[in-house]
Amino acid sequence: MTALRPHAEDQYADELAQLAAADDRPRPPGWKLSPQAVVTYLLGDGAKITPKYVGPRRLMEVAVSTLVTDRALLLLGVPGTAKTWVSEHLAAAISGDSTLLVQGTAGTAEEAIRYGWNYARLLAEGPSEAALTASPIMRAMQTGTIARLEELTRVPSDVQDALITILSEKTLPVPELNTEIQAQRGFNLIATANDRDRGVNELSSALRRRFNTVVLPIPASADDEVDIVARRVAQLGRSLELPEVPTALEEIRRVVTVFRELRNGMTEDGRTKLKSPTGTLSTAEAISVVTNGLALATHFGDGRLSPSDVAAGIVGAVVKDPVSDAVVWREYLETVVRERSDWRAFYRAARDA
């Protein structure tokens, strides 16, 4: 039996061990590495440590510094900008444990954030510490590690506010037992939220104030993005056991270009302005379009990634709203794609798709 996806701290255990061995800077209490080493772990050092996040160094420095000042960290960004990925690796590097995770949903209850009860015991013995079931956040407080909360803005507002005491007083009262759980040094919280769906359950300003916000941007340059997509597609392809497809780089570049141009509302040469569709067109979606195209090419095509394999995926990713997005896409096809002489095949495929 092998896990489909190992935890960050297991997959990169070697790198973490190496960094810890070489790390001679002061470590904040409860931290497995010094802040500088955590930043290195995330961004790579160009040699043995692979980059986990490709993007501006300053963002990672702000994120790590935030956790040093014992403020909670809120990672914001459109879907697919590696928020969860960063939070997992931060937790793995700082606490060596990225598993204390609460997934925020519209149905997340207060028990998931504070504690629940083992009702059999509660009935048999009455309220006691043994009858308490700890939430991941409570366990993180007890052990002085990093807890993670995914999709914070999807959690109903009243449940969100249960975090306020935890974050400001660093304590979790248990009125039923007339006691409290005090957070140990090293405890902190990383939350992620998606700013596209803003307003689903906007954070109350009292809670907002407890977080430092880091906005993870869309990759700055086309080359960065092609690099990210190519790397992730290769990793995914390996874990899904898709056969290697010969040089798909050209198609990847095309997908990335289309996504970037529509997302930025401007062609890469900066000459033509475009309308942006309603979808987010994140890097993650580009990755899935390419992976999807690979699967198509492997199982139903000639084994080479061709424009028609990605065209359908792209149209599906771009046209989320059948009315307005269709106009945007048609305008893009006719004004931009059509003019590019080496995009002929893609133009035809996209028109038919």
Add this chain to the structure above:
Amino acid sequence: MPERHYGIRHHGPGSARAVVRALEEQRPSILLVEGPPEADELVRWVGGAGLEPPVALLGYATDDPRRSAFWPFAVFSPEWQAIRWAVANGVPVRFFDLPFAFRLTDPGTPDTPPAAGPPAGVAPGAEDDTRGESGDTPGAAHDTPGAAEDTRGEPGEGDGVARRRPVDPIGELATAAGYDDPERWWEDVVEHRGMPAFEAIAEAMGAIRESAPEDPEDLVREAYMRSVLREVRREHDDIAVVCGAWHVPALSRKVAVKDDTALLKGRKKAKVSFTWVPWTYGRLASWSGYGAGVRSPGWYHHLFTTGADVVPRWLVDAAGVLRAEGVPTSSAHVIEATRLAEALATVRGRPLAGLAEVTEAAEAVLCEGEPLRTELIDRRMVVGERLGGVPDDMPAVPLAKDLAAQQRAVRLKPEALEKVQELDLRRDMDLARSRLLHRMRAIGVPWGEPDAARRGLGTFREQWRLRWLPDFAVQLVEGSMYGTTVAAAATAKVVEAAGKAQSLGEVTALVEVCLLADLADAFPPVLAALDTRAALDADLEHLMAAIPALARTLRYGDVRRTDVAGLATVTSSLLTRICAGLPAAVGSLSDEAAKTLRGHIDGVHQAVGLLDEAALSERWFGTLTSVAGRAGLHGLIAGRLTRLLLDAGRLDSAEVRRRLGLALTVGTPPAEGAAWVEGFLSGGGLLLVHDDELLELVDSWLADIAAEAFDDVLPLLRRTFGSFATGERRAIGDRVAGGVRTTGEAPLVLDHDRAARVLPTLAALLGKEIG
């Protein structure tokens, strides 16, 4: 020490503070400052109340104000502080850089001083050349299009790339210290320490200059500096020199007098004038050609004016900015932001939190990751909005002089009394007047207002109401920031407006301004803006409304003989967008909306005809065909489209008859059918008179209507036909009564004698024999 050289970094607050402290200690009897010697006279204004930094020295060739340069000063500029100290203490001040007059005549060097600063960021340190930063300031703005001799053409940046100092001194030092960002190094080592050691900097510069290749431009300037220094030494013992750190080693170097004279020999002086003009931090930061400027004048201002608690005070101010915009920001926010800034500085190993740290802390805590708020702080605080002031009795700015010259040239005197002026644009003088008036309006000096009432049919006639108000003097000074001539200022202003324009309509108006005021240089950016707005404007009607005017200009040009190249591309891309968007825009329309859209479709259709380009018409008709075939279209639109396609020969009469019949059968609600007919026949009934085929269509349809349905249709038909002119209705009636059925061969009988009678008149009109 009798003579001291203070090597500074332009616009460095640390340097400024240190210079004042050093002067206080030294108490020299004369102060030499790097700057144009022609401006010596203007130093006396510095102590006065009216002159508020940021201000700039503006130098320009007296006979040609287009050739100009700016030397900006902020309150934190070391030169400004040094001059202020000198004026306050009664110490004479001399500018001792190469005279601006030399540069204007020197054939080898462009009159724009080199933008010495390599990449913008390095500049403040590397940039010991105020002139370099300033000379190219508004680049395009005071580079008038078409100025024949003004070959530099490019705004400062081009110059900067071409003529940069061979070595970037601060960059070298920073690399040696292991910093990748030279500016940050300078901040850490010099500005944040508060008190730079002048000797140490001079030494470092000396070491770099020893091995670096020299810029010939620098050598000439330094030769001049040395010769002034020699002259001053004869009269004074206690000399203080404030100049860019780069020049310090050259000043103390021993050079024979004759070598310097040789370098300076044979230079002619042009006649130049200088004045103070107000400046802004925004312009100091990044405005157009000012590549070598400081990126964060507001931050430097803060560093210079705030003694202790730099970071908390900055963040408190930032919180204030946010609160003023209605963003609730508590003291707790400021506390956390300060902690984060300090933690960041520690993680990065910097001695003190700098601009990067406070900005990121503000972003993460105060702005909660909201880019708009970050931008707000950046604009209000990091750059700042401070505007300098100049006393009222300051000599005039070049823009005003240029205006005066042009007013003389076109014989149009500014008068306080309102006066009406008729212009006939076919005459060159009037055309020039019209351009001048339009340009003044573009600059924001509404000296003349076009009289809308008389703007009727003729394109060659214009009527203006002229009136000169005293406030215009102030507006001229403001306008002078955009350029030194009327044309340049108008161009810069229009380009700026195009960049800021929110709607397509605004940009289309600017296109018109460009044409009216003949701002050829503003045209490409305005067209680019038009393209941009067209791409972003989701409202198809805006796009459609913009097309007819563009097509007309494109087809006929105008009486002003404007060059309209470039317009074609924009127009055709606009049309492409319309074609892409039209199918979506015609669905589910109310009666009102359908009416407007029909008007727009007609307009675009005409425009397409005017453009007369096969590919475009093909696309347009292709779109119309596909749209017209759709079910569920509003009757008015469907009818109109069918008509347009019929006229263009895209539909044969059988198909048109089918569609007409379809629209007018029982299955269609009567109102819908009436709309169809209205759309189909609108534009007058004459067509029915002259187009037998069409008349027969309608006639046969009418005849085919069942008796009981006829009662329903009658009112609708009356509505359509009622809008036709009486004569048309009668003519239609006559033709129907006269038996349209017999058509096929039109009764074309020409009375040749009567026709021949008009020929002489025609010949006279056309000016050629008709025979």
